[in-house]
Amino acid sequence: MIETVAEPIKIALVGNPNSGKSTIFNQLTGLRQKTGNFPGVTVDIKKAAVTLPNTKKKGQLIDLPGTYSLYPTGSDEKIVAAVLTNPNDPFFPDAILYIADVIHLEKHLLLFTQVLDLGLPTVLVLNMSDVAEENGVKVNLPRLSEKLGVPVIAVSGRSGDQLNRLLPEIEKLWLSKSPRHHQGYYQYTETEKQVSEAIRQNLGVENTYRALLIAHHYSWLPFLSDSDRAMIATIHETKSFQSLRSQVDETLDRFDRFTPVVRDNVQQPSVFPETSTDHIDAILTHRVWGPLAFVLVMLLVFQAIFEWSSYPMDMIESGFNGLNHQIRVAMGDGWLSSLVTDGILSGLSGILVFVPQIAILFLLITILEEVGYMARVVFMFDHSMRRFGMNGRSVVALISGGACAVPAIMSSRTIGNWQERLITIMVTPFISCSARLPVYAVLIGLAVPSHRILGFLNVQTLTLAAMYALGVVAALGSGYLMKKYLGRRDPSFLAIQLPVYRMPQWKNVAITVLEKVKAFVMGAGKIIIIISLVLWVMANFGPGNNMANAMETAQQSAAAQQLDTAATNDLVAAYRLEASWAGSLGKFIEPAIRPLGYDWKIGIALITSFAAREVFVGTMSTIYSIGSTEDEVLLREKMKAATWADSGAPVYTLATAISLLVFYALAMQCMSTIAVVKRETGSWKWALFQFIFMSLVAYLGAWAAYLAFS
Numbered sequence: 001m002i003e004t005v006a007e008p009i010k011i012a013l014v015g016n017p018n019s020g021k022s023t024i025f026n027q028l029t030g031l032r033q034k035t036g037n038f039p040g041v042t043v044d045i046k047k048a049a050v051t052l053p054n055t056k057k058k059g060q061l062i063d064l065p066g067t068y069s070l071y072p073t074g075s076d077e078k079i080v081a082a083v084l085t086n087p088n089d090p091f092f093p094d095a096i097l098y099i100a101d102v103i104h105l106e107k108h109l110l111l112f113t114q115v116l117d118l119g120l121p122t123v124l125v126l127n128m129s130d131v132a133e134e135n136g137v138k139v140n141l142p143r144l145s146e147k148l149g150v151p152v153i154a155v156s157g158r159s160g161d162q163l164n165r166l167l168p169e170i171e172k173l174w175l176s177k178s179p180r181h182h183q184g185y186y187q188y189t190e191t192e193k194q195v196s197e198a199i200r201q202n203l204g205v206e207n208t209y210r211a212l213l214i215a216h217h218y219s220w221l222p223f224l225s226d227s228d229r230a231m232i233a234t235i236h237e238t239k240s241f242q243s244l245r246s247q248v249d250e251t252l253d254r255f256d257r258f259t260p261v262v263r264d265n266v267q268q269p270s271v272f273p274e275t276s277t278d279h280i281d282a283i284l285t286h287r288v289w290g291p292l293a294f295v296l297v298m299l300l301v302f303q304a305i306f307e308w309s310s311y312p313m314d315m316i317e318s319g320f321n322g323l324n325h326q327i328r329v330a331m332g333d334g335w336l337s338s339l340v341t342d343g344i345l346s347g348l349s350g351i352l353v354f355v356p357q358i359a360i361l362f363l364l365i366t367i368l369e370e371v372g373y374m375a376r377v378v379f380m381f382d383h384s385m386r387r388f389g390m391n392g393r394s395v396v397a398l399i400s401g402g403a404c405a406v407p408a409i410m411s412s413r414t415i416g417n418w419q420e421r422l423i424t425i426m427v428t429p430f431i432s433c434s435a436r437l438p439v440y441a442v443l444i445g446l447a448v449p450s451h452r453i454l455g456f457l458n459v460q461t462l463t464l465a466a467m468y469a470l471g472v473v474a475a476l477g478s479g480y481l482m483k484k485y486l487g488r489r490d491p492s493f494l495a496i497q498l499p500v501y502r503m504p505q506w507k508n509v510a511i512t513v514l515e516k517v518k519a520f521v522m523g524a525g526k527i528i529i530i531i532s533l534v535l536w537v538m539a540n541f542g543p544g545n546n547m548a549n550a551m552e553t554a555q556q557s558a559a560a561q562q563l564d565t566a567a568t569n570d571l572v573a574a575y576r577l578e579a580s581w582a583g584s585l586g587k588f589i590e591p592a593i594r595p596l597g598y599d600w601k602i603g604i605a606l607i608t609s610f611a612a613r614e615v616f617v618g619t620m621s622t623i624y625s626i627g628s629t630e631d632e633v634l635l636r637e638k639m640k641a642a643t644w645a646d647s648g649a650p651v652y653t654l655a656t657a658i659s660l661l662v663f664y665a666l667a668m669q670c671m672s673t674i675a676v677v678k679r680e681t682g683s684w685k686w687a688l689f690q691f692i693f694m695s696l697v698a699y700l701g702a703w704a705a706y707l708a709f710s
Helices: 021-032 075-084 102-116 129-134 141-148 163-176 190-203 208-217 226-239 243-265 276-284 289-307 310-331 335-352 355-371 373-386 392-400 405-414 418-430 434-447 459-486 506-540 546-561 565-579 581-596 600-608 615-625 635-640 654-666 671-681 684-709
Strands: 009-015 034-037 044-051 058-063 095-101 122-127 152-154
Touching: 009 021, 009 102, 009 163, 021 044, 021 058, 021 095, 021 122, 021 163, 021 506, 075 208, 095 102, 095 163, 102 122, 102 129, 102 243, 122 129, 122 141, 122 163, 141 152, 141 243, 152 163, 190 208, 190 226, 208 226, 208 243, 276 289, 276 373, 289 355, 289 373, 289 459, 310 335, 310 355, 335 506, 355 373, 355 434, 355 506, 373 392, 392 405, 392 418, 405 418, 405 671, 418 459, 418 671, 418 684, 434 459, 434 615, 434 635, 434 654, 459 654, 459 684, 506 565, 506 581, 506 600, 546 565, 565 581, 581 600, 581 654, 581 684, 600 615, 615 635, 654 684, 671 684
Parallel strands: 009 058, 009 095, 095 122, 122 152
Antiparallel strands: 034 044, 044 058
């Protein structure tokens, strides 16, 4: 007899944004978590395997996006409604851990009572209990549990206090098979009863409230067929069902019912004492000092990226040089040795050497989020962002763009207004992402002197900051132009709860940094290895007899100049590269890029880096390492030695380096971003417009920079 494997019990973490839900998920799962993708939508849902402590059954924790109610306004919020209204959804839970901020419990119970009315086993988790205690907030847990009809557990997501009770409690509740129809939080109108009953009968929906939610959201729920939508539309018409009015009445009715429960069982001080958070916010959210503090914080971040990363970067670079040398000695000269060292390792080192900088960037941004500062940034810049067609929530996407444009663009789903969301999507790639850092690091280190101003500010740091500032100016300017082009629409309004300032939860920080760095390395590494191998083939083979003729010409020239073996090999490599398919491609586009100060080798890198910006460095590593027997010579030194064939002048002057910096600061050099923009906007029109517009701006900006610094 074949033994069937039981499906794991699915336990969803549900709650409002900023309730600490993801912190608790990280505490419970650590590094076991994986990322799933909601079908048909580019949104990641975290999940992790767990073992239930009493029965040892397999379980799966699912971290659903934060939402304020099951009447969503943003795309992320719609995911929660879509999952909870469809029992056949792969993320539909068997039980729910509902995470709420105990200090602001009343605001968190709207969604909670909606979840209860879906009839799922639910445990109410009161997070931030340590902060509540410090502020004199007291909760009568037994009475609150009795009134709400569910287990209530007070925890601290940051310290981990009482988190070990969550899985046993949800397991106990799930196994008890107790009645799950908590439908006492809203009194249905007669019309709602008729609509729900009609949908239940026609679609086979068991739960009354789930049927009502389907009635409200039938136009966009992904699991409904066209015939289902037509049937529900008919029910709307025949029953004279007014969806918007029904949602408003339900929300008010729910608040009327649970507000007295909260006030009877949660004791709060009559006046909250002035805290250190209030004193800090008096400065950090000040209309003058706040923006200045933000600029200072960002400047320190840029300084740290350069200063802290130099030693580990040197170690990684030296390690790859030593490995290359050992492989050449062990394998000797030949195509296989060249493939490994010049094709694979040169490309791989071009990305791994910048892991310290990427890790520092993610580390500092994550700490700022954990401390609570990023929420202040959203609040502080909301009014300013509206001048450029966006709102305060757009700042989250723009700042996230400093890590990667792909998740930053997806984070724009929290923006309910379509025009503001579209503008945010279109301008976010102007923000310098982590993939640009390798390009910036090489070019700044190549051409910008490491002098200090005022004794502590590094000129290289200021140049890096200038690239970020250029991206911000381009983003805001483009947003303003798009706002004028699209015309005025009804603006949205920002409602945000500012958390108290707290020390970071270091486990959260570590998990986030490891996740981001891993995604960066694995995603970019695959592309770079492929591009490096293609480049190696293109650089070692050419049309017709060009390669053989180039080798013969180079050897004759070396003999005439009486060059030694090493110099001869380098000369042969240079001639072969120029005669290869790669050289032919670079020379083909050289007339178009020569006004920017670029030669055909840079042209090759520009083309390959359309796959991903950071491929530029891997490409240059591959091109400049071919044929060289001096493995210890760093990439920057090889680039400094490059000269124009016709004049003998250096290729990489200050003007060329600044021109390249400007080009990469402004260009859309990322196919993944283009694909995400297409999916998020639902049209190739906006993706192609964005690509053409950014390419034109980058070309003109690079040309102007080259002329200015020549």
